[in-house]
Amino acid sequence: MPATPPLPVDLSGIRLDPGQGLARQLYQALRERILDGRLAGNTRLPASRDLAALLSISRNTVTRAFDQLYAEGYVEGRVGDGTYVTDLASERPAAQPLASGPAPSAALQRLQQHHLPPPLSGAPKAFRIGVPAFDLFPFEVWARLQARFWRKPSAARLGYGDPAGDATLRELVAAYLRSSRGLNCDPAQIVITCGAQQAISLCAQLLVQPGERVAIENPGYRAAGHAFAVAGAELCGVPVDGDGLDTAALAAIEDCRLVYVTPSHQYPTGVTLSLARRLELLEWAERRDGWIIEDDYDGEYRYSGTPLAPLAALDRQGRVLYVGTFCKIAFPALRLGYLVLPPALTEAFARRRAVDMRHSEIGTQAVMAEFIAAGHFQRHVRRMRQAARARLEALLRDWPAAIPGCAALPKVEAGLHLCVRVASLARERELLAAARAAGVEMNGLSDYWLPHSLEPEDARAGLVLGFAAVPEAQIAEALVVLRRAWNL
Ligand SMILES: Cc1ncc(COP(=O)(O)O)c(C=O)c1O
Numbered sequence: 001m002p003a004t005p006p007l008p009v010d011l012s013g014i015r016l017d018p019g020q021g022l023a024r025q026l027y028q029a030l031r032e033r034i035l036d037g038r039l040a041g042n043t044r045l046p047a048s049r050d051l052a053a054l055l056s057i058s059r060n061t062v063t064r065a066f067d068q069l070y071a072e073g074y075v076e077g078r079v080g081d082g083t084y085v086t087d088l089a090s091e092r093p094a095a096q097p098l099a100s101g102p103a104p105s106a107a108l109q110r111l112q113q114h115h116l117p118p119p120l121s122g123a124p125k126a127f128r129i130g131v132p133a134f135d136l137f138p139f140e141v142w143a144r145l146q147a148r149f150w151r152k153p154s155a156a157r158l159g160y161g162d163p164a165g166d167a168t169l170r171e172l173v174a175a176y177l178r179s180s181r182g183l184n185c186d187p188a189q190i191v192i193t194c195g196a197q198q199a200i201s202l203c204a205q206l207l208v209q210p211g212e213r214v215a216i217e218n219p220g221y222r223a224a225g226h227a228f229a230v231a232g233a234e235l236c237g238v239p240v241d242g243d244g245l246d247t248a249a250l251a252a253i254e255d256c257r258l259v260y261v262t263p264s265h266q267y268p269t270g271v272t273l274s275l276a277r278r279l280e281l282l283e284w285a286e287r288r289d290g291w292i293i294e295d296d297y298d299g300e301y302r303y304s305g306t307p308l309a310p311l312a313a314l315d316r317q318g319r320v321l322y323v324g325t326f327c328k329i330a331f332p333a334l335r336l337g338y339l340v341l342p343p344a345l346t347e348a349f350a351r352r353r354a355v356d357m358r359h360s361e362i363g364t365q366a367v368m369a370e371f372i373a374a375g376h377f378q379r380h381v382r383r384m385r386q387a388a389r390a391r392l393e394a395l396l397r398d399w400p401a402a403i404p405g406c407a408a409l410p411k412v413e414a415g416l417h418l419c420v421r422v423a424s425l426a427r428e429r430e431l432l433a434a435a436r437a438a439g440v441e442m443n444g445l446s447d448y449w450l451p452h453s454l455e456p457e458d459a460r461a462g463l464v465l466g467f468a469a470v471p472e473a474q475i476a477e478a479l480v481v482l483r484r485a486w487n488l
Contacts, residue, residue, distance in 0.1 A: 017433035041087030126478035163354035165192025219448035244273030257290030318342035
């Protein structure tokens with residue numbers, strides 16, 4: 001067989017699962033690379049024959065994938081000169097119905113460049129990430145409180161409300177954070193949001209000027225990175241080791257005044273930011289006259305080890321913006337979260353919310369306030385922590401002892417997911433493809449890195465498993481399926 005000629009672009013990272021539609025997978029892999037910038041506008045794609053040889057698939061399959069990309073405007077043909085990636089920033093608006101309309105704003109262009117695939121939806125399955133045990137939510141209690149609120153709502157709460165959120169809920173959140181996290185805050189510092197993601201996005205909108213640098217953990221929570229990128233930030237990935245974000249590497253980034261961190265349970269590696277690093281981070285913010293966004297998305301879930309004080313509780317300079325959410329204790333679709341802000345910022349954040357949406361819908365806020373005030377919330381937190389722990393133990397108990405190319409499971413002290421290292425990217429892809437083909441969900445650690453990360457490709461490989469989404473029996477069943485799928 002003749003040797004495959006070198007390709008004009010590096011597509012060696014594409015792995016296709018022979019058990020699934022190959023053309024569709026190839027189309028998705030190329031589309032993802034175009035949208036996240038790995039395949040820049042005007043890049044010439046390999047000839048279909050060469051790509052087919054590289055991926056060991058038929059030329060017909062490649063042609064079908066290319067056709068779909070053509071149809072959707074991601075690539076274009078140049079007569080006699082092959083297939084090129086469309087320059088989305090300049091071309092995409094021309095494809096809109098108003099061909100002669102105004103040029104797209106820079107914000108719109110950034111949004112087009114930073115497309116984020118939505119999280120998986122539908123009924124939860126083992127080992128979906130980011131999903132708590134919401135099968136245990138006391139819906140009857142919630143329904144009763146909802147009915148009570150709406151049966152006779154106070155007229156004072158039915159007009160336009162405070163953009164920072166319902167006053168009673170803000171008081172209760174402040175009291176909860178004081179007792180559960182040692183975070184001494186005033187209700188006036190709290191702004192209610194539609195979940196942690198909106199809180200992060202508000203920070204991006206108000207603290208980032210286009211072109212400014214923002215430091216984020218790498219690997220890290222990609223949706224936070226997207227919020228900053230859409231606000232025009234230049235993202236700077238900071239490595240994470242066994243003590244969490246590497247503060248020395250952060251300090252080496254010049255002209256950077258904003259960092260986003262997940263200290264209580266780093267997403268996705270699961271490490272806890274050490275106390276020494278917490279103090280270094282606060283010193284960094286003071287030296288730089290900067291800000292720290294502390295995302296405590298799953299802080300309720302700690303099973304062992306001493307919980308460390310949140311950065312916001314250690315902050316003496318008003319540098320930390322603390323992000324919390326009810327979505328990991330109740331359920332994601334609730335869309336309710338909050339920010340605890342340095343006092344000097346609260347007014348600006350509330351005004352920004354008012355511009356966006358006036359304020360969050362009153363029913364959910366009022367019912368959550370009642371849910372907390374009547375003690376249901378604290379009871380539910382305890383129940384959820386126990387359930388997540390029991391589900392974690394079910395996973396640890398039945399996880400196969402020796403999986404070739406896969407490290408042993410780590411000790412898990414917190415959170416709703418765990419991360420296990422895999423020897424190479426090829427092995428990660430193989431394990432993922434077999435698991436997904438058998439109907440078991442899990443994520444690849446390689447997906448959580450910024451494009452163009454310096455770490456060798458194989459050092460980025462791993463599996464990220466959510467363990468709380470389904471009850472123990474379903475976890476045990478999924479592990480039986482997985483053993484078969486992985487030939488163990
Ligand atoms: C690290 C991290 N931050 C924030 C969020 C978003 O949470 P919410 O559903 O409250 O927007 C998630 C969701 O998975 C997350 O993993």
